[in-house]
Amino acid sequence: MSHAEGETVVSSLKSSGKRYYAWLAFIGLGFLIGGYGVLVTLIEGTSVLGITGQVPWGILISTYVFFALLSTGICIGITSLSSVFGMERYEPLVKRGVLLSLITLAAGGAVIMAGLGQPVRAIPAMVLSPNPSAPMWWMIVLYSVYGGALVAEFVLIDRVDDPPRRLSRTVAVVALIAPILAGATLGAIFGTAEARPYYGGLFASVFLLVTAVASGVALITAVTVIERKLSSATEAVVSEELITRTLGKYLGVATAAVFLVTGLRHAYGLTATNEALATAHQQMLFGGTGLWAVGIGMGVGLLVPMVLMAVPRTRTVGGVLAASVLVLVGMFVSRLEFVLGGQVVALTNDPSNQFPIASYAPSAAELAIVVMGFALFAGLYTAGRALFDLDELPHHEEDTMSHTTHVPDGGETDE
Amino acid sequence: MSSESESLDAELETTTLDGEGVDLSMVIDLQRCTGCGACNIGCAQENNLQEGMAYSSRIIETNGEFPNVSYEYTPTLCNQCDDAPCAEGCPTSALHKGKGGITMHDHETCIGCKSCMINCPYDEIHLNEEDPHPTWESEEATIESGTASARAVKDRAGVDDDVDAPAYYNPNREVSETEHPTRYKGIVEKCNFCVHRLERDELPRCVEECPCEARIFGDRNDPDSTVNEVLAKYNPDVLKADEGTEPSVNYVRDYNGGSYERGTGEPGLGD
Numbered sequence: 001m002s003h004a005e006g007e008t009v010v011s012s013l014k015s016s017g018k019r020y021y022a023w024l025a026f027i028g029l030g031f032l033i034g035g036y037g038v039l040v041t042l043i044e045g046t047s048v049l050g051i052t053g054q055v056p057w058g059i060l061i062s063t064y065v066f067f068a069l070l071s072t073g074i075c076i077g078i079t080s081l082s083s084v085f086g087m088e089r090y091e092p093l094v095k096r097g098v099l100l101s102l103i104t105l106a107a108g109g110a111v112i113m114a115g116l117g118q119p120v121r122a123i124p125a126m127v128l129s130p131n132p133s134a135p136m137w138w139m140i141v142l143y144s145v146y147g148g149a150l151v152a153e154f155v156l157i158d159r160v161d162d163p164p165r166r167l168s169r170t171v172a173v174v175a176l177i178a179p180i181l182a183g184a185t186l187g188a189i190f191g192t193a194e195a196r197p198y199y200g201g202l203f204a205s206v207f208l209l210v211t212a213v214a215s216g217v218a219l220i221t222a223v224t225v226i227e228r229k230l231s232s233a234t235e236a237v238v239s240e241e242l243i244t245r246t247l248g249k250y251l252g253v254a255t256a257a258v259f260l261v262t263g264l265r266h267a268y269g270l271t272a273t274n275e276a277l278a279t280a281h282q283q284m285l286f287g288g289t290g291l292w293a294v295g296i297g298m299g300v301g302l303l304v305p306m307v308l309m310a311v312p313r314t315r316t317v318g319g320v321l322a323a324s325v326l327v328l329v330g331m332f333v334s335r336l337e338f339v340l341g342g343q344v345v346a347l348t349n350d351p352s353n354q355f356p357i358a359s360y361a362p363s364a365a366e367l368a369i370v371v372m373g374f375a376l377f378a379g380l381y382t383a384g385r386a387l388f389d390l391d392e393l394p395h396h397e398e399d400t401m402s403h404t405t406h407v408p409d410g411g412e413t414d415e
Numbered sequence: 416m417s418s419e420s421e422s423l424d425a426e427l428e429t430t431t432l433d434g435e436g437v438d439l440s441m442v443i444d445l446q447r448c449t450g451c452g453a454c455n456i457g458c459a460q461e462n463n464l465q466e467g468m469a470y471s472s473r474i475i476e477t478n479g480e481f482p483n484v485s486y487e488y489t490p491t492l493c494n495q496c497d498d499a500p501c502a503e504g505c506p507t508s509a510l511h512k513g514k515g516g517i518t519m520h521d522h523e524t525c526i527g528c529k530s531c532m533i534n535c536p537y538d539e540i541h542l543n544e545e546d547p548h549p550t551w552e553s554e555e556a557t558i559e560s561g562t563a564s565a566r567a568v569k570d571r572a573g574v575d576d577d578v579d580a581p582a583y584y585n586p587n588r589e590v591s592e593t594e595h596p597t598r599y600k601g602i603v604e605k606c607n608f609c610v611h612r613l614e615r616d617e618l619p620r621c622v623e624e625c626p627c628e629a630r631i632f633g634d635r636n637d638p639d640s641t642v643n644e645v646l647a648k649y650n651p652d653v654l655k656a657d658e659g660t661e662p663s664v665n666y667v668r669d670y671n672g673g674s675y676e677r678g679t680g681e682p683g684l685g686d
């Protein structure tokens with residue numbers, strides 16, 4: 001249920017301390033910075049972005065991929081385990097997970113719209129002049145269906161006391177299949193670009209879906225751990241076991257899987273006979289970008305969290321929080337590495353272009369739009385937690401258990 | 416006009432642009448091309464291209480070390496690929512295969528997503544990052560109180576801003592529905608074999624402009640066309656054939672043609 005009956009937004013604001021206002025001010029500042037980025041791009045054109053003719057996709061696309069796959073990953077990796085596959089231990093994460101999926105999708109959508117040359121005509125053109133042979137068109141359609149399913153799923157949990165089980169399941173199944181397909185078509189946008197072998201062809205979809213799950217698990221874990229510290233209601237439904245055993249181990253395994261596919265991708269690329277492919281991998285790993293692509297993307301973002309989660313002593317609540325935040329930071333960086341890697345090798349030796357390596361650096365306007373994406377995410381989540389009781393458990397006809405009496409068992413089968 | 420370009424002109428007159436099975440193609444004879452760049456300049460003029468934008472360009476390759484060096488100049492333009500990945504991946508069908516097999520671009524449905532730029536293996540799609548001729552809004556005069564600013568010229572000429580004819584209006588491009596007399600920001604653009612000229616039975620500007628008649632243009636599906644004659648006579652090549660895009664721009668008579676072995680300066684095999 002929403003907070004409307006008991007606690008209103010105003011009262012929750014009043015009862016909050018200075019830190020809460022500081023947080024709101026921080027989000028407000030993010031919107032101000034983001035607003036500047038969006039406006040200046042709209043007025044001046046994409047010339048204020050760091051993209052070039054040779055690197056037409058930069059940090060805005062990678063941020064979109066980051067957010068869209070966070071959304072995808074939460075749904076595939078966490079919420080559907082409970083809502084579709086009936087794994088009860090994930091129930092306390094479902095409502096918050098659905099909301100997080102929705103707002104990450106919204107944040108991603110806002111960032112990509114801001115980077116389009118003609119954002120105003122984007123939706124009408126997709127509807128009136130569709131191209132079903134384009135993966136991008138399918139991705140938009142599938143993410144729209146997915147967004148609709150998420151709204152329906154949230155409404156069913158929040159508004160309907162005893163939703164018919166069949167309806168809940170149908171919606172949950174749509175909210176599982178749509179993001180898998182949407183994530184796969186997002187991969188296909190890159191994978192079908194044959195001129196850019198760095199994206200890995202068919203492998204792009206698999207790679208992005210695996211990484212999506214890891215990032216989704218990391219986000220919901222990080223948010224839930226923070227919420228447990230802030231709210232006793234969350235602490236009551238989310239057991240420490242759920243964090244340290246179930247989510248901690250899940251994060252460890254997902255991170256290891258990402259490490260493996262990332263390693264395979266680079267090993268294959270570096271040893272490829274295709275010169276452009278090998279050069280792209282060399283450039284991304286050992287060129288100027290290597291410092292962050294390898295250092296943060298793989299070291300800080302994958303290796304460290306993997307170790308933190310593998311060692312029982314560091315798999316504490318604090319350790320899990322640290323690991324999930326590191327995975328998120330690493331993933332943000334890796335998305336940029338992925339997007340840029342496909343464009344780093346110049347396609348032709350046209351003397352008006354850079355050759356053989358095309359460079360890119362994000363501009364102030366681009367960074368401001370990225371800030372807007374994060375501010376939107378933070379703002380929507382803050383509003384969501386003020387408006388809704390995110391600790392509510394999903395209930396269905398036969399099983400109308402109240403969450404106050406339900407203590408989930410976290411990962412009893414894990415050890 | 417020489418007899419060869421006259422015959423290309425005559426061929427064009429008998430070719431119906433939207434006739435069934437018409438497949439417009441260009442062959443570039445690399446032995447005739449001197450690398451003068453007249454095609455690029457003509458194209459920029461024809462299409463009102465601003466600095467830094469070139470639908471017609473070139474690839475340059477130098478190999479070896481002095482004194483054993485080779486220098487190759489290959490004129491480039493959109494290949495109007497039969498299997499065009501740019502059109503395949505365009506979410507709004509702004510890029511599509513149009514009449515004569517040309518890869519057409521509709522400015523009004525382009526959303527500026529740039530996925531075509533990712534998909535084209537030849538870097539032949541260009542983004543209008545800002546309004547192409549912003550200088551026409553400039554209030555600054557080169558010599559204060561000496562010369563008029565661009566804005567003043569525009570005003571004096573009575574050009575109404577928000578209607579059809581800003582100062583960089585190009586009526587030539589108005590002939591076709593698919594081209595725009597004015598160009599604007601936020602969309603991509605590319606060569607379309609000067610479809611506005613083809614509509615008037617004129618050859619693409621780069622073909623007309625070439626002083627060496629290195630560009631041969633016509634219908635590939637007309638067995639008697641000069642294009643077919645040249646393609647049959649020589650061993651044609653396309654750029655990045657392994658991409659499988661089936662380009663409609665072919666190259667014949669590679670300038671290096673195996674005359675010298677690369678890097679040795681010695682006559683190569685087959686000479």
Ligand code: SF4
Pocket residue numbers: 492493494495496499500501502518534535536537538539540605660
């Ligand atoms: S050369 Fe590039 S822009 Fe032209 S048709 Fe082929 S893929 Fe499209």
Ligand code: SF4
Pocket residue numbers: 504505506507508509510520524525526527528529530531532602603
């Ligand atoms: S930038 Fe325009 S033409 Fe290119 S794919 Fe996007 S909508 Fe199509």
